[in-house]
Amino acid sequence: MAATKRKVENSILASVHKTAAGLHKAGLVDKATMREFDVLCLTPVEALTPDEIRALREREQVSQHVFAHYLNVRKDAVSKWERGEKRPDGPSLKLLNLVKAKGLEAIA
Amino acid sequence: MAATKRKVENSILASVHKTAAGLHKAGLVDKATMREFDVLCLTPVEALTPDEIRALREREQVSQHVFAHYLNVRKDAVSKWERGEKRPDGPSLKLLNLVKAKGLEAIA
DNA sequence: GACTTTTATAGCTCTAGGAGCTACATTTAC
DNA sequence: GTAAATGTAGCTCCTAGAGCTATAAAAGTC
Missing domain, CATH: 1.10.260.40 (lambda repressor-like DNA-binding domains)
Incomplete structure (x- = not known):
């Protein structure tokens, strides 16, 4: 269930990131601010068997x-x-x- | 002096790598073999202050x-x-x- | 077939990196 | 003023990774 929650969160964050990226392209958000979003949207590091x-x-x-x-x-x-x-x-x-x-x- | 030796080694290895890469492009050396060269030619990981x-x-x-x-x-x-x-x-x-x-x- | 090289497993000890926490300054923003 | 964000400081604990040797099964060479 933690995994499910994670997935939902990720998809939401992915949207946020996409939106932020658009704002950045439009020059409305600077690179540093983008980085703030990125922290939350970074590809999750998953454990490997x-x-x-x-x-x-x-x-x-x-x-x-x-x-x-x-x-x-x-x-x-x-x-x-x-x-x-x-x-x-x-x-x-x-x-x-x-x-x-x-x-x-x-x-x- | 160790550093100097290292540098010289690296330049030599860089040449070897370049040559090997050429052979690979020409289809004379497969990808796996290239990897063997790569081990020796990998960018050295340097310590950071x-x-x-x-x-x-x-x-x-x-x-x-x-x-x-x-x-x-x-x-x-x-x-x-x-x-x-x-x-x-x-x-x-x-x-x-x-x-x-x-x-x-x-x-x- | 004997021989060497390569690749991977196994078992061992030791060091220090990173986790995880709290508390405390400092600066920036509201 | 005060709240949030950032970085420092001081701890303890755990274990990953270093580093080593020995063994053994493939793979290539003679």
Whole structure:
């Protein structure tokens, strides 16, 4: 239910963002103010299961070693994520979400 | 001196990368192989001083709170980075480097 | 077939980054 | 005046990630 609420909130926020973006284009809202909206409308960083992380890496066709280099973590960390020994959060999770959404090249 | 060596290495690697990229375009090297080159040629993640981090955030014209949201860390963390109480590394440093090179929008 | 390299798993210890909180200045806006 | 936003300061706690070694299963080489 938290997920449902989240989704509704997101769709509302998406509209707010779209509207704000329009105002910005029209020169009625400056860039800094847009950023204020963006905080609320930023793509939510979602948790990833070990399987999803592995699938993500295999989609990009790289070894754990190479994948780790892109994220600036050690290969051991990637191995542990994929086996569920450690769960990435904060900055690492953000990077994984970036790769999921935009591909490895986006963080090269 | 380590820095000098690094620089030289990087320029060499940059050439290797450029050459490899050419071979790839010509269809002589597949994408997976390119990735192998990329590991060596990835933009090095450099450490940032507290002042550089603050300058970076101010360049993007956002508060610590907003900045933290983009990086998926708490605002306390950003404050500590800028005051030199904690030094970001690994995934967080990678994100900061991304922002430095491509701007906040690159990680939105 | 033996051999090496690559890739990934497993187990271990240790450090410090980040979470999460409260309280307190300062500035800006209403 | 006072309310909101911003940043500092001082804590404690947890665990992610570093860093290492050993092992083992593929993949490529001779």
